[in-house]
Amino acid sequence: MGAASAILLVLITILFPPLGVYAxxxxxxxxxxxxxxxxxxxLPGHIHAFYLEYVYYDRREQSKLGRFNAARAPGIYSERIQNGGHGYGTIAQETI
Known part of the structure; x- marks a missing residue:
């Protein structure tokens, strides 16, 4: 599901960048x-949109691996993108 949504988001962003950013x-x-x-x-709208999407998905993957990047990405004002779509709180630890 994650790869399919990312591909769909890229296609939407190619056609209309603000819609991809809104998503x-x-x-x-x-x-x-x-x-x-x-x-x-x-071109400037596409570059900005793809930068936001890169940071969003990179932070999302890093949080799935249990890593949290405390440094803010430059030029991004949305907390949702800064933390990879995850809300505030703790990361659930795997139980063995």
Whole structure:
């Protein structure tokens, strides 16, 4: 399910970058920045959207491995992207 949703998100972002950003960050500063960049031209909006998606999925995979990157990614204002889509709280430990 994770790979299929990532591929679908990439296809949506290729067609309309703000929709891809909205899917991962919601309505906020990152979406507004992406809309402005998309209005300036196609390339800046796409670069920004793919950067946000890269950080989102990288942080998501790192948290699944039990690693948490406390450093904030530069230029990203959404907490949802900063923590890979996971809310606040503890990471469940595997029981043996």
């Amino acid at each position: 991962i960050s919601g309505c906020g500063a990152d979406l507004l920045i992406n809309i402005c960049l998309t209005l300036l031209g196609a």
